[in-house]
Amino acid sequence: MLILVTGGAGYIGSHTVKALRQAGHSPLVLDDFSSGRRAVVEDTLRVPFVEGRVGDGALVRSLLTGDHPACAGQRVEAVIHFAGRSIVGESWQRPAEYYGSNVSEALSLLQAVVEVGAAAASGPAPFIFSSSCAVYGLPRTLTLTEDHPLEPINPYGRSKRMVEELIRDLALAHGLPSIILRYFNAAGADPDGEIGEVHDPETHLIPRVLDAMTGRSPFLQIFGDDFDTPDGTGIRDYTHVCDLAEAHLLAVNRLLLRRAAPAADGAPVPFRTLVYNLGTGQGASVQEVIEAAKAVTGRGLLAHVAPRRGGDPPRLVACADRARGELGWEPRRSDLPTILADAWRWHQALPGR
Numbered sequence: 001m002l003i004l005v006t007g008g009a010g011y012i013g014s015h016t017v018k019a020l021r022q023a024g025h026s027p028l029v030l031d032d033f034s035s036g037r038r039a040v041v042e043d044t045l046r047v048p049f050v051e052g053r054v055g056d057g058a059l060v061r062s063l064l065t066g067d068h069p070a071c072a073g074q075r076v077e078a079v080i081h082f083a084g085r086s087i088v089g090e091s092w093q094r095p096a097e098y099y100g101s102n103v104s105e106a107l108s109l110l111q112a113v114v115e116v117g118a119a120a121a122s123g124p125a126p127f128i129f130s131s132s133c134a135v136y137g138l139p140r141t142l143t144l145t146e147d148h149p150l151e152p153i154n155p156y157g158r159s160k161r162m163v164e165e166l167i168r169d170l171a172l173a174h175g176l177p178s179i180i181l182r183y184f185n186a187a188g189a190d191p192d193g194e195i196g197e198v199h200d201p202e203t204h205l206i207p208r209v210l211d212a213m214t215g216r217s218p219f220l221q222i223f224g225d226d227f228d229t230p231d232g233t234g235i236r237d238y239t240h241v242c243d244l245a246e247a248h249l250l251a252v253n254r255l256l257l258r259r260a261a262p263a264a265d266g267a268p269v270p271f272r273t274l275v276y277n278l279g280t281g282q283g284a285s286v287q288e289v290i291e292a293a294k295a296v297t298g299r300g301l302l303a304h305v306a307p308r309r310g311g312d313p314p315r316l317v318a319c320a321d322r323a324r325g326e327l328g329w330e331p332r333r334s335d336l337p338t339i340l341a342d343a344w345r346w347h348q349a350l351p352g353r
């Protein structure tokens with residue numbers, strides 16, 4: 001089955017592309033390579049890809065209908081939308097770029113999906129969206145369920161909430177089968193060592209810890225050690241990127257089963273968008289991540305404590321019971337030692353590490 005994966009050259013997208021292919025699907029990547037790398041799709045994964053932007057309506061339509069040569073005559077049967085900008089600090093400096101890329105381009109993609117779907121006997125292609133725990137804002141409860149109020153506190157989180165709203169409304173109006181997946185902290189790398197995390201700048205904790213261990217960074221900055229947590233450092237929910245990839249496969253399958261053809265009079269059947277948190281429910285503090293990394297790598301690091309960053313909550317941990325119950329999702333590699341061992345293997349293979 002041909003599945004359009006926007007942002008498939010990026011971190012989570014590339015692991016999902018690999019998982020889709022292993023499950024017998026045919027992923028087709030649309031990526032502008034603004035943060036993802038062409039070599040990942042061209043040389044490493046060797047999957048069909050098109051260089052372009054999600055907001056290019058004509059290009060996207062030609063992909064959805066199967067008219068583009070990269071489709072080899074097949075129609076796209078599901079869309080997984082990873083592409084976007086995702087650095088919180090940058091979203092404060094360049095909000096227009098964030099709303100443009102994350103919201104306007106997503107709307108253009110969604111419009112194309114429903115328009116192409118309106119002309120198809122089976123209706124719009126199932127749509128899966130990468131959202132984030134950033135939509136919740138400051139947690140009011142110890143673990144976050146999907147019903148927690150959506151009160152994002154930065155432009156990045158607001159852009160994700162806006163797209164969630166667009167999806168819900170289009171699903172009701174046009175019968176768009178859709179799932180919103182809210183990730184917490186993606187971590188780790190492909191256990192085969194083929195692909196992994198490369199962000200520039202790197203803002204995620206685990207690669208920054210490993211950089212400080214290999215000497216690529218002189219030291220690790222810890223933002224705050226006076227939070228209301230057992231060791232004073234911030235707690236986050238680290239989920240292995242391969243477990244996230246697996247959730248996308250389950251989401252595609254669920255939507256294909258629930259997809260309803262338009263009614264006899266051609267009217268779309270409203271779809272209530274499904275929303276799932278993806279996390280382990282087991283938070284780890286910065287200090288615990290450092291200790292686990294020391295145990296896995298056998299190396300030490302220099303750490304400096306810096307002031308807290310504005311808007312960093314002490315603890316962000318998912319309740320993912322709904323994903324477990326309804327999707328049958330079970331994280332298998334999301335314990336810290338496995339995450340760190342996989343990340344370390346990948347990190348060591350990177351040039352300059």
Ligand SMILES: NC(=O)c1ccc[n+]([C@@H]2O[C@H](COP(=O)([O-])OP(=O)(O)OC[C@H]3O[C@@H](n4cnc5c(N)ncnc54)[C@H](O)[C@@H]3O)[C@@H](O)[C@H]2O)c1
Nearest residue numbers: 007010011012032033034035036053054083084086132186
């Ligand atoms: N990494 C995390 O921990 C995390 C957590 C929550 C949510 N998310 C969301 O998951 C998605 C993927 O995250 P990631 O860490 O893999 O990011 P990434 O930066 O590694 O990947 C994003 C990909 O999208 C491409 N891209 C960006 N804008 C595009 C556009 N307009 N048109 C075409 N391609 C475009 C980039 O080149 C890149 O390949 C993002 O939407 C992000 O907001 C990530």
